[in-house]
Amino acid sequence: MVELAGAWKASSKNSNKAKIVMDAVRNSGSLYRDGLGMIASENIVSPMVQKVVGSDLHGRYAEGLPFKRYYQGCGDFDTIEDLGINLAKQLFKAPFANIQSISGTVSNIATLKAISNPGDDITAVSTADGGHISHARMGAVGLRDLNLSTYPWNEERMEPDIDASIKLIHDVKPKVALFGQSVFLFPTPLEDLAQAAHDVGAKVMYDGAHVLGLIAGGCFQNPLEEGADIMTGSSHKTFPGPQGGLILSSSKDEKFQRKLNNAIFPGTCSSYHLHHVAGKVIALAEFMEYGEDLSKNTVKNAKALGAALASEGFDVLAESRGYTASHQVLTRHGSLDSGAGAKAADLLEQAGIITNMNMLPGDTKAMSPSGLRLGAQELTRVGMGVDEMKDVARFYSRVLIDKEDPSSVKSDVKEFKSEYQTIRYCFNEDELSGYPL
Numbered sequence: 001m002v003e004l005a006g007a008w009k010a011s012s013k014n015s016n017k018a019k020i021v022m023d024a025v026r027n028s029g030s031l032y033r034d035g036l037g038m039i040a041s042e043n044i045v046s047p048m049v050q051k052v053v054g055s056d057l058h059g060r061y062a063e064g065l066p067f068k069r070y071y072q073g074c075g076d077f078d079t080i081e082d083l084g085i086n087l088a089k090q091l092f093k094a095p096f097a098n099i100q101s102i103s104g105t106v107s108n109i110a111t112l113k114a115i116s117n118p119g120d121d122i123t124a125v126s127t128a129d130g131g132h133i134s135h136a137r138m139g140a141v142g143l144r145d146l147n148l149s150t151y152p153w154n155e156e157r158m159e160p161d162i163d164a165s166i167k168l169i170h171d172v173k174p175k176v177a178l179f180g181q182s183v184f185l186f187p188t189p190l191e192d193l194a195q196a197a198h199d200v201g202a203k204v205m206y207d208g209a210h211v212l213g214l215i216a217g218g219c220f221q222n223p224l225e226e227g228a229d230i231m232t233g234s235s236h237k238t239f240p241g242p243q244g245g246l247i248l249s250s251s252k253d254e255k256f257q258r259k260l261n262n263a264i265f266p267g268t269c270s271s272y273h274l275h276h277v278a279g280k281v282i283a284l285a286e287f288m289e290y291g292e293d294l295s296k297n298t299v300k301n302a303k304a305l306g307a308a309l310a311s312e313g314f315d316v317l318a319e320s321r322g323y324t325a326s327h328q329v330l331t332r333h334g335s336l337d338s339g340a341g342a343k344a345a346d347l348l349e350q351a352g353i354i355t356n357m358n359m360l361p362g363d364t365k366a367m368s369p370s371g372l373r374l375g376a377q378e379l380t381r382v383g384m385g386v387d388e389m390k391d392v393a394r395f396y397s398r399v400l401i402d403k404e405d406p407s408s409v410k411s412d413v414k415e416f417k418s419e420y421q422t423i424r425y426c427f428n429e430d431e432l433s434g435y436p437l
């Protein structure tokens with residue numbers, strides 16, 4: 001790690017400050033190149049996406065929709081965005097797609113703007129049970145001034161308690177019934193819940209930020225077929241594109257579709273980061289070719305990782321359901337609110353394994369939770385399979401159970417990772433097949 005604060009003070013020239021940034025960027029790249037990136041919300045982009053994200057499009061504007069712009073010079077970008085909208089519709093079997101949103105959170109803010117008014121009721125998964133902060137008063141739900149009621153949770157199954165949630169929806173009669181989580185091990189039992197929501201006149205919104213790639217690859221659930229009116233998501237988690245968002249809808253109603261488009265521009269974005277949109281379109285094209293295999297292998301690897309960690313002696317959640325049906329695995333490292341998850345994450349980082357501490361059912365303190373949330377998507381992207389998940393579990397065990405010095409494990413992690421330096425499931429270009437800067 002570059003000692004930024006100290007280096008900043010010592011440096012009088014602005015060019016030195018820029019150098020500090022370049023060094024830190026390079027170091028951050030090395031951390032992931034030599035280590036195991038296992039944060040469930042992250043991924044690495046393909047060589048072609050890397051190229052497009054660094055292109056001249058970065059400095060351009062294209063307000064409006066393809067072929068209906070406020071600026072000149074957008075002809076080539078019209079081709080790109082139009083292609084991307086059509087690819088997204090095809091991939092998600094959706095009559096509507098907007099690919100402009102600059103993040104999953106912005107997709108949620110825009111969607112809530114389109115389908116609710118201040119003072120309306122919304123039902124969602126609580127953050128304690130794995131809902132995202134944008135589903136909470138502190139996030140997009142509060143920004144839209146909605147009244148939040150959270151679904152009763154089935155801890156054993158790690159999903160909303162179906163009967164009690166249907167009762168909640170009948171009682172509250174929300175304008176929006178929001179589903180989906182950040183801690184997302186199993187598909188939401190959506191059909192009955194969506195039916196209950198539609199019965200009381202609610203729109204059903206499904207936040208697929210984490211599982212978008214698994215959905216596109218046919219490996220999780222298909223929310224738009226199971227009753228969701230709108231699906232939002234990030235384009236950079238299990239869907240392996242550049243940072244950004246998407247909004248998809250099962251609605252063929254053009255007036256409703258216009259509302260969703262308007263909620264992005266002019267509703268929540270002016271520039272919508274054209275270089276990232278172009279990167280999303282490349283990622284969509286790559287996904288059409290390789291996505292099914294990538295998603296299938298990601299879920300297979302996550303299940304294998306759960307089993308391997310359990311046989312090393314870790315407390316892996318949801319054993320009775322095979323640990324996971326997504327890219328995520330949850331492990332508990334001590335008693336509730338003990339901060340054991342934070343300590344484990346820190347030790348693992350010292351060994352070159354990048355994870356995040358996470359609240360598990362029963363934890364109440366976000367900064368001192370008992371658990372870790374792990375993701376298998378990035379390791380899958382560089383070609384690891386179920387056998388390698390056993391090697392990965394062994395590294396965890398050496399650090400956290402055998403209490404080996406993390407720095408000695410780190411050199412073994414680096415050697416292990418040196419075999420996995422090519423980004424797979426994408427169109428590789430000769431001069432650019434490996435990790436980004």
Ligand SMILES: Cc1ncc(COP(=O)(O)O)c(C=O)c1O
Pocket residue numbers: 041102103104105106131132134180181182183207208209210233234235244245
């Ligand atoms: C369920 C869910 N929704 C939305 C988001 C926000 O996505 P972004 O980081 O793209 O804004 C996240 C982030 O991890 C998430 O887990």
